[in-house]
Amino acid sequence: MSDIMHPISIEALLNWILEEFKRNGTIFGVRKLFKADPKKQLALFNETMETPVGPAAGPHTQLAQNIITAYLTGSRFFELKTVQIIDGEDLPVEKPCINARDEGYNVEWSTELRVPDAYEEYVKAWFVLKLLSREFDLGDPDGFIFNMSVGYDLQGILSPKIQTYIDNMQDASKTPVWDECLNAARKLLPKFTRINEKYLESISPRVSHSITLSTLHGTPADEIERIAVHLLVDKHLNTFIKCNPTLLGYDFARKTMNELGFDYMAFDAHHFEEDLQFEDAVPMMKRLQGLADHHQLDFGVKITNTFPVEIKRGELPGDEMYMSGRSLFPLSTMAAKKLSDALDGKLQISYSGGADIFNIKDLFEAGIWPITLATNLLKPGSYQRIHQIANVLASLDYPTHVQIDLQKLDAVVAKSKQQARYQKSVKLPETSKIEEKLPLLDCYVAPCHQGTGGCPIHQDVPAYLRYVSEGKYLNALQVIVDKNPLPFITGTICAHPCETKCTRQFYEGAIDIRGVKLEAAQHAYDELLATMDKPVKKENADKTAVVGAGPAGISAGYLLAREGMPVTVFDKADKPGGVCTQIVPEFRIAGESVEKDVDLARFMGAEFKLGQAAPSLEELHNQGYKNVIYAIGAWKHPNLRLEKGETINSLEFLKAYRQDTENNPYGEHIVIVGGGNTAMDCARAAKRLPGVKTASIVYRRNKRNMPADEEELVFAEQDGVLFQELLSPVSFENGELKCEVMALGEYDASGRRRPVPTGKFTTVHADTVIAAVGEKIDTAFYQQVGIDTDDRGYVKSNPETLETNLPNTYVIGDAHRGPATIVEAIADATAAANDIVEVHNHNFERDDHNINLAVPRQKRGVLVTPDSDTTQAERCLECSTVCESCVDVCPNRANVVINVNGNPQILHVDRMCNECGNCETFCPYASAPYKDKFTLFNSEADLHDSTNQGFYVKDPAGLQVLVRYNNDEQVLDLNNANLPLPQGLIDMMLAVIRNYSYTLAN
Incomplete structure (x- = not known):
């Protein structure tokens, strides 16, 4: 395909709008039309706007249909996409040009159309809004403002092309497109109900009375001022000047980004040194404000313009991109504060830089308006997000004059430094995609329950979320246990890969899917047992032995027993549960929770033989067990190689802690070497031991690159664990762990920066060092049994059934995958059980065809704010029924x-x-x-x-x-x-x- 857009003629545009609305009640897919309060108007540029919000100059103001869509959802201020002398196909824009997964990045900076074509798009949009506002009673036809945006230097702006554009935007009446708009509307008058010839003649051709100046990085202050004088005096335009966060200075910006977790953003000082300096900006603003006042025009600044960063991780093509979104919010508000303080709060600020539903009220009440959006509209919900924002703003008192409330602006800045919303997660986000390719038809899918990247057991997450949202806990738990034998364990400590795929993460955060599962289990467990029928035993069925009563073994026992198969689960421990009852600390999961899941398997008819080692494979066969499933986990612990000193095995430490939480033979200062979840468990357990003063994590990478799940890192921080980052242990003696200091090197293929030795050393005080550097499979055990293993020590098996080279002998869980998650263990148990007998675990899937699609569609674009009483389950967007x-x-x-x-x-x-x-x-x-x-x-x-x-x-x-x-x-x-x-x-x-x-x- 080509990346060249073909604008739609005004007649086709109007026909599309009217026919789509007649057929579907929608316009360009918008289902909720915003109707302005006729009593609310805000004055600017001697014009009025009903809401002080709209799209920023960018992808949402490039084509007529974009602007129309923004208006329909509540926008009343439109910063039209920037025009410049280089345009159309002469503009070097590499594609793709946008990456808005979290903070936003782009490599395009002005309209991709030829300037005359861009002009026509803006005129068509202006004309259509005049029609739609009246036809659909959406507001005052004069209740919105178009604001031009031009760049980037004086020579280009003085060119005939840009001068013609500016003049025609001020009066479009003599241009062909104006006649085209009138003629098309006249032709389609029979399709309108509230538009007549008299109204058409009354539509003003003065499309824009104002302009926002965007300048190139490095444009001298005196040239910026000359351009502004030209726009104010020669063109008699209300004028905003875009300002960059570079006004804050490199050291301040770098320090701020680092503190907020955006330390991976690469930028140097050269833009900060070349751009407009603060000491030049303030006197210039004062002079231009005086000039504007003399000419009875409005003047102000637009905060903020682009923040350039280097492309280091392949985010977009090229070498440099422009950052926006929530990461820009702290810098933008700080720039606004710095200028407002210097100018006594009397400078009008047009704002864009991470504005969204969570800060829009604070910005507006601080006196900052109009407010424009870009990155926020590039995420799911898109234009419809404006509807929610417009409603909030329309509920506030509108000011009568420009005045920044410096105290309230201080509060906005303080929030931007403190609130988690403006801080990058400890771990950089994983991909939200599943591995399947997009089908041409019937593509709606809930990625949370897809096996390739989402839920390994294909749990019907949307179904049980919907049931919980309706208070139908039994129905929800029936859906869960249909495929998941461990609702309490997975509801408490599941790694929840489903949440990394949740579309809601692009709103205000992923749904707590795991927590909703636990909620269902807690509410309906007893009722489930009371209403379930015990499975009917199959006659003459083959017996199965499951060796290992950890999550994989319990799951295999449950699934086979539910199908009426005789199954016995063996474990040498006195209690079933494996790592859940022997290793994972009780503060993470209580023994009673594990026992409830075990009782489900027992209810189905699984027998547990505990407290002694399982018989050998030969003995099991002699006892009549045709099928044998090994689910013994990965319990071997690799040694930490030190030049001197001994360490404690992490699993032995956790096992001892599980048995006795009050005894501390380890001393006051405990160091854990490792960065995985087991290391976090050790550190949190150590911190709870009596007499412990410090529990420290030592790892050769930084926290962001530790393998532990983010929530485990957060829990460890909350418990007071110390993180000794970028340290590689060398030796341990005399109460000191000697470590080589590491540094972060260049980015590797995975996007992580390599740890590089520096040749410098330091010590960490330690009474005990615990090695948590991973677990390994007991390869020797399988080899003794006669099961083939590969050169990594993993068991060789059929990838679909997990049957080994020995007939009817299976290996599931960690021995199959290496140290893995609980839900992956359930997936393995399902695969093996299904090879032994057909597992019927599709009994409780919801029928998506009976769902009223209007219900999930109503949620699109609505973000859940802290004052909302919306539950976690109610936040589900039901992507399997309607993704879009x-x-x-x-x-x-x-x-x-x-x-x-x-x-x-x-x-x-x-x-x-x-x-x-x-x-x-x-x-x-x-x-x-x-x-x-x-x-x-x-x-x-x-x-x-x-x-x-x-x-x-x-x-x-x-x-x-x-x-x-x-x-x-x-x-x-x-x-x-x-x-x-x-x-x-x-x-x-x-x-x-x-x-x-x-x-x-x-």
């Missing part, structure tokens, strides 16, 4: 939902796409919708210029289409009964032609 993230996050509305035989499908519209890549970021599949969804092309040339599978409608009346499918292009007559295409794609093309013909017009 690619529709949400496309600024250009190039991904469209259409109804095909009662099912929603995603159609990609080629001409509206500029390949920004944003839909790829948020699609749950390992795919890019702009490349991989079935695509509607606007011409044969566009189809030939693309590799997408899709179609061009040659003759709508005759149902003639040119189709590319599986790299084969052919002209087809959709009237024919036998076509070489899946029926779903045929139905999709017919639906477009018959029901969505407005997508075909130019």
